[in-house]
Amino acid sequence: MLKGAFTYEYERPAVTVDCVVFALDQEDLKVMLIQRDLPPFQGMWALPGGFVQMQESLEEAAMRELREETGLERLFLEQLYTFGDVGRDPRDRVITVAYYALVNLEGHAVRASSDARRAAWFPVDDPPPLAFDHEKIFRTALKRLQGKVRYEPIGFELLPEKFTLTELQKVYERILGRDLDKRNWRKKILKTGLLLALDEIQQDVSHRAARLYRFDHRKYRQLSKKGFLFEI
C-alpha cells in the first residue's frame, strides 16, 4: 500500500468504469452481475467494473475489467453514460463512466475461474437488488439497448456469426418485448441487403433445418458512410 503517494493542489474524484453486459440464452435477455465480497454492499450484486488506471483509456479500462472479472473478451462495447452525482458512493466522490456490452453466449462461456467465481447471469426483467446506484445504470443501459436496436444493427452481436432468420427474429422480439410478424419481418430484414445467405443449413435439429445467414459488416460500413439508416 502506498499511503499518500500522490498529491494534488485540488482534490480529485475517483474515476471508475462499470459495464452492463447483455446476453441472450434460450429463454431470456440476461445481464451479468458480480457478487461483492467487500464492503460497502458486501454480498450484494453489482455491475462488473473498477478504477481507471492512469495509462489506459476508458474503453481499455472497461475491457480490462471485463476480462479480469468475467473472462469475457472481444465483445461489442459502447459507452453508455457517465454517472457523477455526489454521494453515489458512500466512501468517496466517485465518477463512473458506464459502458454496455453485448455477447453471444455460444462463443463466450463465462469463465468460472479466478475473479469470476461470483459472476452470474440474471434475467433483465427480474434482477436482484443492486449495490450503489447500479440499478439506475442498468435501467439506463436497457433503455439504450431497446432504443438503439431499432436503428443500428446491433442485434447481431448477441448471436453467433452464423444464425437463422428465426433466431434473429427472436433476438428482436426479446429486446423489444413484443412479437413480430414472421413474413413481414423477413421481408424487411432481407430488403436491407445486409444479410448474406450462406450455403449452409442448421445441423442437429429435429425438424426441417433452416438456412444460415451472416451479417455483412463490410456492406453496412459502406452504406452507413453514404447516409444509409438501418431501421427495424
Next chain:
Amino acid sequence: MLKGAFTYEYERPAVTVDCVVFALDQEDLKVMLIQRDLPPFQGMWALPGGFVQMQESLEEAAMRELREETGLERLFLEQLYTFGDVGRDPRDRVITVAYYALVNLEGHAVRASSDARRAAWFPVDDPPPLAFDHEKIFRTALKRLQGKVRYEPIGFELLPEKFTLTELQKVYERILGRDLDKRNWRKKILKTGLLLALDEIQQDVSHRAARLYRFDHRKYRQLSKKGFLFEI
C-alpha cells in the same frame, strides 16, 4: 495555492466538463467558443469548461462553467460523451465529460463582462482550429444534434417560446443541412398535435404576418410516457 493538500493511495485523473453550446441566428447554426488566455494552446479557441468540484454533480459543474464563462443560464443541457484518452491534455491525465446545450439567442445575449470577454459565436461549418481534442468533441456534438433532432423535439430549444412555422422549418433545415418541402413539413409537424396555435401573429414584418405557435411541453410529456415517438 494549497500544494500537496490532497493525498491518495492511487493516482487519480483530473475530471473536467466541457460544453458545446449551439444557437441559431439569422444566417447560421453557431457554436460558442472561448479564447484561451493561458498555455497550453494560449490564444486558441476552445470549448467552455473546467474542473468538476467535489461537492457538485457533473451537470451542476457544466451549468456553473457556462454561467461563469459565458453568462448563459437556464438552457437545454444534455450529457454528450466522456472523452478519456491518455494524452489528450499534454499536462496531465484529464477525463472530460462533455455536454451539449441549445439556446435561443433572443433571450440570451452573451454577457460581454468578466470571464465572458473572450467568448464568441462561430458558424458550425467554419469553426477556427480548436485547442486539445475539442474539434473531436465539437464534431461529436454536431452529429448528436443532427441525429437527435429527428426523433426528439429539441429544435424548439433554439427558438423563443412563440414562433412561426417558417421559423421552425428553418431550424430543422439548418440543423439537417437540407431544404424541406413547406407543405409536407407543415402537415407533418401539425399532425403530431404538439404545436399550440396561438391567437397572435408576428409583429413588425413588412409582409403578411404569420401565426405564432408554441410547443406543448405538457402534452409531449404525456405522450412520450405512453410510448409515443416524435419523428421528423
Next chain:
DNA sequence: ACAAAAGTGTTGAACGTACACCCATGC
C-alpha cells in the same frame, strides 16, 4: 402595383400490416 412571405390539396408511388397454408425433416 409590386414585393415578400403566408398559407393551402391532390395524386401516384412506396411502404407497412394483416393474414394462412404447404413443405421438409426427424422421430
Next chain:
DNA sequence: GCATGGGTGTACGTTCAACACTTTTGT
C-alpha cells in the same frame, strides 16, 4: 404419419414526395 418449425404472397390502408397558385400586408 405426426409433430415441429421453415418458408412463402397478396390485398388493403397509410404514409411520403412532388408539385403551384392565391392571399395578405407593407411600402
